[in-house]
Amino acid sequence: MKYCLISEASDKFNIPESTLRYYEKKGLLPLIERDNAGRRLFSEDQMALLETVICLKNTHMPISDIKQYIDWIVEGDNTIELRLEMMKNHKQAVLAEILLMTESLKGIDVKITRYTIVLRKEKSEKDFDGLLIAGFNTNSEKA
Amino acid sequence: MKYCLISEASDKFNIPESTLRYYEKKGLLPLIERDNAGRRLFSEDQMALLETVICLKNTHMPISDIKQYIDWIVEGDNTIELRLEMMKNHKQAVLAEILLMTESLKGIDVKITRYTIVLRKEKSEKDFDGLLIAGFNTNSEKA
DNA sequence: ATACGACTTAAACCATAGTTTAAGTCAACA
């Protein structure tokens, strides 16, 4: 089995080493082994667990909840129902948040549209001034 | 024109009064008038501005950026290009975040599926035991 | 008159999620 140093885990998931240490301290990465120099060794299982943690983090689950979930994983199979419930609830929360963001984005799109129109109008007014000057120039050339 | 007290604004947008005061202090709600008792009066324009602030907040724009945007609004029409740029950039950031959440949700769905299958299996094993007992009972009744 | 409810302020306080620092250890290479 292949083990990663913290630097490799950091590179692989693009997460600072300091954050990985912080996660371990907070209990999100339990049971990490050490080599005889005391350095963390991330097993493949640990890397998979880390990926799960990142998933939950990306969907804004608070660290305390992630810790509870990890604790349940460590505890074993008799917590599967609890984990299932948690994931279902979290999924609903995430869907609600995505919906809120999607709705709020409409308000932002309204701004973009308005500003774009205003700027188009300003630009066309500038063009109009340009034409007037052109016309003036033409006239003066005619005269 | 109708004016709202802070309590009404709080109710309307479901935001604590303390947060509204905090937003004003941070410059997200500039130019709020006061009655002769010193109480904040939210005009319809202010309410519209507040709705915009909430939109940006819902899409995770940091307060410092919201303040910059509001400052540009107060500054006037010569900042429209800046505001348009900001909203366009923000929209891209929001779309990226929604995408990340949507992708991460797939990992969560995998967990839900796995746990559901495990529990179904456990349940069917329980049923199987139930059948055995029923069979045993039946046999014993036959005997 | 006074008590009440809705507000006001500045400043302290809180939670969350890290980041940074300072001092030290270990293994390998020059």
Next chain:
DNA sequence: TGTTGACTTAAACTATGGTTTAAGTCGTAT
């Protein structure tokens, strides 16, 4: 042998986004 680079620790520090507190003011209903 000593210096370098990758790590270690605990603890202090930071940023963000509020929330809470304490003390006070105003206008109305009793």
